[in-house]
Amino acid sequence: DAGVIQSPRHEVTEMGQEVTLRCKPISGHNSLFWYRQTMMRGLELLIYFNNNVPIDDSGMPEDRFSAKMPNASFSTLKIQPSEPRDSAVYFCASSLQKGSEKLFFGSGTQLSVL
Amino acid sequence: QQQVKQSPQSLIVQKGGIPIINCAYENTAFDYFPWYQQFPGKGPALLIAIRPDVSEKKEGRFTISFNKSAKQFSLHIMDSQPGDSATYFCAAKYDYKLSFGAGTTVTVRA
Numbered sequence: 001d002a003g004v005i006q007s008p009r010h011e012v013t014e015m016g017q018e019v020t021l022r023c024k025p026i027s028g029h030n031s032l033f034w035y036r037q038t039m040m041r042g043l044e045l046l047i048y049f050n051n052n053v054p055i056d057d058s059g060m061p062e063d064r065f066s067a068k069m070p071n072a073s074f075s076t077l078k079i080q081p082s083e084p085r086d087s088a089v090y091f092c093a094s095s096l097q098k099g100s101e102k103l104f105f106g107s108g109t110q111l112s113v114l
Numbered sequence: 115q116q117q118v119k120q121s122p123q124s125l126i127v128q129k130g131g132i133p134i135i136n137c138a139y140e141n142t143a144f145d146y147f148p149w150y151q152q153f154p155g156k157g158p159a160l161l162i163a164i165r166p167d168v169s170e171k172k173e174g175r176f177t178i179s180f181n182k183s184a185k186q187f188s189l190h191i192m193d194s195q196p197g198d199s200a201t202y203f204c205a206a207k208y209d210y211k212l213s214f215g216a217g218t219t220v221t222v223r224a
Contacts, residue, residue, distance in 0.1 A: 043217075
């Protein structure tokens with residue numbers, strides 16, 4: 001099992017540019033989460049999908065952030081336009097089903113917005 | 115507002131020592147309390163977990179102690195090794211949502 005796969009591992013961009021982060025959950029997992037990790041705020045849940053449907057997007061900080069899950073094996077998190085305060089590590093995680101106790105995290109995307 | 119408070123922020127122990135990390139919560143609806151371990155450049159990985167009807171759980175050198183009345187739980191790493199050096203996060207779960215503590219960076223010196 002390859003685990004949760006995220007790309008890119010690192011992204012450096014200029015303020016105002018569009019950024020797209022990608023995630024492939026573990027095959028067979030029906031729940032997908034996007035988290036953001038910063039020193040100041042720790043691990044924050046941004047959005048949760050179940051069976052490809054967004055269930056909870058209350059953690060999405062602003063309209064500049066959007067997420068999609070067009071099918072069970074792919075999700076994207078987009079920031080447009082990006083700002084320096086968006087610099088963080090973004091993690092994707094998946095679990096077998098809603099309410100499953102074990103979350104499997106990807107290795108994250110380190111985003112730097114200059 | 116952080117729903118799970120974790121301390122200390124960091125700690126250093128000698129090899130063989132017992133680092134202890136403490137967490138506290140307020141929401142009594144939480145029904146599952148996992149600990150995640152994170153190495154630099156990696157995502158958090160589930161280490162050990164406990165339910166609120168159990169007071170202690172051991173898995174290898176890792177032990178969770180849980181005090182339901184005080185709404186506190188802690189992680190003990192017995193006979194710590196340099197390979198245990200990592201950041202540890204406590205968390206509390208209700209339904210699909212995990213609320214994480216701020217993390218504790220543990221350094222085990224050889």
